[in-house]
Amino acid sequence: MKLGYDLDKIKFATDIPTFEKAVGLYEGGKITRFGKELDGVLAVVQGTKPYRVFVSNRHFDQGNCECYLGQNEVLCKH
Secondary structure (H helix, E strand, C coil): CCCCCCHHHHHHHCCHHHHHHHHHHHHCCCEEEEEEECCEEEEEEECCCEEEEEEECCCCCCEEECCHHHHCCCCCCC
């Protein structure tokens, strides 16, 4: 499956502090599971606790996270 977006598009979809925190999570090895789904990508990211995160394959600015921000339809660092 080819994703419909890249790192630059993700950076554009959120603010700089959130993007930098997300990069820190990635570089810190906090992504404990990553898999392609039929319509997107599903990951588990270790934050205060493990959060399941889903990002749409077609819409890089649409996703879902189990954290507080994600549950309030805000793009979070996870």
